[in-house]
Structure formats: structure tokens, C-alpha cells
Amino acid sequence: MGAHRLISVFAAGFRGPIFCSEPSARLLPLVLEDALEVGVTRDRALIELFLSQLGRRLRPVPYGQWTEFGDGAPVGIRLQPAGHILGSAYVECRVGRGAARRRILFSGDLGAPWSPLLPAPRSPWSTDVVVLESTYGDRLHQGRRERRQTLRRVLEHALRDGGTVLVPAFSIGRTQELLYELEQVIHDHANEPAAVDLPWRDLDIVVDSPLASRFTRVYRELKPFWDREARRRVASGRHPLSFEQLTTIPDHKAHERAVDYLTRSHRPAVVLAASGMCAGGRIVNYLKAMLGDPRHDILFVGYQAQGTPGRAIQTYGPRGGYVKLDGGSYDIRAAVHTIQGYSAHADRKDLVGFIRRMRRRPREIRLVHGDPEAKESLRVELQTLLPDANVLVPER
Secondary structure (H helix, E strand, O other): OOHHHHHHHHHOOOOOOEEEEHHHHHHHHHHHHHHHHHHOOOOHHHHHHHHHHHHHHEEEEOOOOEEEEOOOOOEEEEEEEOOOOOOOEEEEEEEOOHHHOEEEEEOOOOOOOOOOOOOOOOOOOEOOEEEEEOOEOOOOOOOHHHHHHHHHHHHHHHHOOOOEEEEEOOOOOHHHHHHHHHHHHHHHOOOOEEEOOEEHHHOEEEEOOHHHHHHHHHHHHOHHHOOHHHHHHHHOOOOOOOOOOEEEOOOHHHHHHHHHHHHHOOOOEEEEEOOOOOOOOOHHHHHHHHOOOOOOEEEEOOOOOOOOHHHHHHHHHHHOOEEEEOOEEEEOOOEEEEOHHHOOOOEHHHHHHHHHOOOEOOOEEEEEOOOHHHHHHHHHHHHHHOOOOEEEOOOO
């Protein structure tokens, strides 16, 4: 459920419990506090009142544990790691008793296997109905190692002329995964050149997002929920989310100084800033200052929805077009790069594999959350895998 939708549910009078994973119970208040400040009110008293009510309704439950509620026709839910962001879960529901019991699975956003920091999602043993996301149901991502090599090559190429690489990234999930990958690149190539006369060990990595910085701190506190690879990296003495080259921008005045300095200077840098689709946040100020200068580069590492400035930059930038930002038109002379493999969503192979690995496969699959082409491509693939199942795309 999106942050603004949950706020609307509260405003409509909802006073029931909110079941979530243990990491989500830590991260959700940060998400909602930011959503309130940006889209509802800056009145701290009202925000604190909302957050206190939220805290009383949160019911964190461990992964893998059934939670039962309801009388007559009992309902149980079980959360399992979805591998999308820290704390994400797919939800197994069981309804009824005995032979009449049915299991329904809601995938939410499924993550790609081998995503940084996160354990890969494991399929359940069985289910009757699956409501499955299809965001990348029509394409495949790069492998983890190939993706990291691509990231290094793109950054080295982009930094060659002394500009800044802007990476629009969501504050939660994508930013932390990119930091993890950048720490690995710096570790592996410390003495090699990232740019002219600048080795990787001296490259500035800037996170310019107060919310992302807060999320990153909480991510570090949630190490028990990291995957084994990440925990081994910490045990060896490395700090994948707080390494030496990392700088965070604390406030708006420092943000303005950073934009001005990086716009005028010829010191290469990588800046991660929200929002991920360039629809708001601090990334917009960087874009307005730098899009017209070919020294700078824009690197997209996630899906850009239709109608967003990110999609416009991605589409029209290579053609020398323009984009509308805050009511103004900005020519795009900066280079534009896209690495699709860094999506936090599973691709077609992963989604099909999630269904294939079930020992008793579903009789019905409903495909949601994707463009029509992605839904149809995945529907055909799943129908071939399960010829006796009903694979459908519900009408909106």
C-alpha cells in the first residue's frame, strides 16, 4: 500500500491493526512522516499525533509465522521475504477449514534474486490463487556481476570529462543497493582510474536526500535481516553503507551549495538523489542546473513510468530534446544512460521461476501492476507453463 493511500485510510477513520514485517515496522514511520511533510502538512504536532497512532496500530510479525484472526471462517496470514526492499513481504492467506480451506498469495513487489543486501524470495510449497505483479513481465535483467561491471564502465565513461553523474534513486531500497554496489566497485578497483587523475578510492559519492540518509541508518541497524553475503562483508571489517568516500548532504542550504559547486567545478562526482522518477525532490534542482551541460550525465537504474520527467529525459534526451521541470522547459544536452538490471523488481524469468518452484502450483493467476505489454507477455509465458490453469489479466 502506498504511503498516501495509507494516510487516506487513516483519514477515513480506520482504527484497526496493521500487520507488517519487523523491518517494515521500523521503516514505515519514516516513509509516512516524509509523505505527510511533503503532501499533507508541516505541522509537527499533527505529524507526531499521526505517528503515535500509527505506532499503536503496528503489529510486527516474524517472517514465516502464521497469524490467525476472525471467527466462523478463520483467516490466517503469513509473511515471507519478497526481496524487493528490506522488510518487503509477499502475503500468504488461508481461508476456511479442512477440505474447504483455500490459499491465496498476494505477491506485492517481488525482488530479483541476488539483489544486494536482500535474501532472494523463496516460493511457497503450494497455493490455489496467485495475484502476481508483472512490472517486468516482458523483459530480462542483466546478471549481478555483469550489471556491476556495466555500472563501473558507465561511470568511468561518464566521469571522463570532469562532470557529475546524477542518479535519480528512490530513498528506500534503490539508494542502499547502489551504495552497496559502489562500495564493491571501489574495493575491487581502488587504485584504478575512475576519471582522469582520479582513482576510484578518491571518487566522491554523494547522497543528497535526508530521507535516504535516515533510511540508510536504519538499514545499518537491521543487519540481522541482510543476506549472508552482506553480513560476511561486515564481518570482514568493511562498511558497505558507510564507506569512506560517502558524503551525505544534511540540509537545504548544504544542498544548494552542493548543486552550485558541482555545476561550476570540474571535479568528478556521483550524486544519488530522490526522487527516482525525477518527479520531485532534490534531484530536480540538479537536473535544472546540469541538464544543459554536456559535461554531466544522467544515469537511470530503475523503471521510469509513463508521464514522468524521468521517462521524458530517458526518451527525448538521446534525441536532443527537452523536459518540463517545475513549469519550465530544459534542453537535454547531458548524456543519458540506463542500466535496467538494477530494478528492484523481478524480471520475466524470475516471475515465472517463482511460480515454477511451487510444488503444488496455482489453479488461477491474476496479473497486476504492469504495462499492458508486460502483462500480456507474462500471461502467455505462464499459460504455457500451466496449460490447465486460468491465467488472466483483470480489467481495471
